[in-house]
Amino acid sequence: MDPLALLDIPSLLSDEERDIRTTVERYLTEHVRPHVAEWFEAGALPREIARELGGLGVLGMHLEGYGCAGTSATAYGLACLELEAVDSGIRSFVSVQGSLSMFSIRRYGSEAQRQEWLPRLAAGEAVGCFGLTEPDFGSNPAGMRTRAVRRGGDWVLDGTKTWITNGSWADVATVWANTDEGVRGFLVPRGTPGFTTRDITGKLSMRASVTSELVLDGVRLPDSARLPEARSLGAPLSCLNEARFGIVFGAVGAALDAYRAAADYAGTRVQFDKPIAGFQLTQRKLASMALAVGTGALLALHLARLKDAGRLKPEQISAGKLNNVESAIAVAREARTILGANGISLAYSPLRHANNLESVLTYEGTSEIHALALGHALTGIPAYR
Structure with missing residues (x-):
């Protein structure tokens, strides 16, 4: 089932x-x-x-x-x-x-x-990316070093962004920079002089994904490239909450697929004259994984109903991402054990999911940051400041 x-x-x-x-x-x-x-x-x-x-x-x-x-x-x-x-x-x-x-x-x-x-x-005729994370500022984006300075009616941007999904594909990059007036967002089209990208290689996770570094070296943009309604760090953080919401559901999908791969395998892999699905230890693993997938799905669906009603809070998104991603990694790893040595093959999905989820655990706010966001909501004390 x-x-x-x-x-x-x-x-x-x-x-x-x-x-x-x-x-x-x-x-x-x-x-x-x-x-x-x-x-x-x-x-x-x-x-x-x-x-x-x-x-x-x-x-x-x-x-x-x-x-x-x-x-x-x-x-x-x-x-x-x-x-x-x-x-x-x-x-x-x-x-x-x-x-x-x-x-x-x-x-x-x-x-x-x-x-x-x-x-x-x-x-899909054009591709976009989102440049917020920097080499030295991930969990603390307020410290970003990318700067935008007014030069007459234009802006000049200098800085580096890293771990940017879709970066080298992007026809337009939303780039966030510190200015004398606070954090502002800019749309940087591909081909703008001074704007270059470099793909990050050697990844052990998220390999079926384009991940890049963005370099802005004296990039001059007209004021019309500025996002006019973005007036503080709250703007990029609100965008991140939109993406985190998708992760709450996505993690359930990775766990579900890992479970299905393990359950299918257990039903056909015969040891000691019967399918390994018939052994108590395997059934205990399947039961635990199934409950983790089901409860994650219920949490995701509840948060979605809150979002559709306009009542979803940032700390609730943190709860969903933290719970569902950590749970999904555990399911994927457990699923791999049912597959035995075959589980390290790309012919089966669980270990690929587990590797990918290591990235998902880190991006859009690390598990530690989301735990602190929940701690802040529960106690009123911001431990990360």
């Missing part, structure tokens, strides 16, 4: 939500899943996947207008679940495109910026 069916979770979804989930799952099963292990091994992702996912309608699907589908947060979360069930790198591309790049433009950009970029990004 599927872990979600065990707790009758599909009955909590509307017909439209089930249809969207099924559509995304069917597309990924036919067009992406057969290739993802090969992409992971090669450490590469084909650029054409951007247009394919745009055609599917998942890029910025939770945003309104400008070619976006305007779905509910719940539907977007279910799409993220199916995307990460295939690979965290695929879900990460969609999250960065829609919840970081597109959301930053939709929420904080000018009408001209929205008209120029959002329809192309939604269709």
Whole structure:
């Protein structure tokens, strides 16, 4: 029995939500899943996947207008679940495109910026990235060294961003910089003089994903490149909360896929004259994993309903990311033990998921930072300051 069916979770979804989930799952099963292990091994992702996912309608699907589908947060979360069930790198591309790049433009950009970029990004005709993290400032973005200085009617940007998903693919980068007036956001198009990218290689995780460094060396931009509604560090942090929400569901997808791989294997792998699914220790592992997947899904669905009602708080997103990612890593690792030595092969997904989830545990706020965010909410004392 599927872990979600065990707790009758599909009955909590509307017909439209089930249809969207099924559509995304069917597309990924036919067009992406057969290739993802090969992409992971090669450490590469084909650029054409951007247009394919745009055609599917998942890029910025939770945003309104400008070619976006305007779905509910719940539907977007279910799409993220199916995307990460295939690979965290695929879900990460969609999250960065829609919840970081597109959301930053939709929420904080000018009408001209929205008209120029959002329809192309939604269709996958253009790719976006989000430049906040720096080599020395990850968990503490307020200390960023990237600076933007006014020069007449223009701005000049200098600095470096790192661990930027979609970086070298990006036709437009949302770059955050300190100014004399506080943190501001800028749209930096590909080809702008002084703006270069370099892919980060040698990764042991998120290999089916493009990860880059952004270098800004005297990049001159007109004031029209500034996001006019972004006036503090709160702007990029609100974008991160949009992306973290998708992770709450995505982690459930990775765990679900790892469970399914282990359960299928246990039903066919024969030792001591019977399938290993018939042994008590294996059943104990399957039961624990199924409960972890089911409870993670219920938590994700509850948070989605709160978001759709306009009541979701940042600390609740932290609770969802912290719980579901840590739980998903544990499930993926346990699933690998059921597969035995075969579990280290790319023919099976659990160890690939476990490796990817190490990145998911770290980006969009480390597990430690989310634990401190919860501690702050519970005690009123900000321990990280």
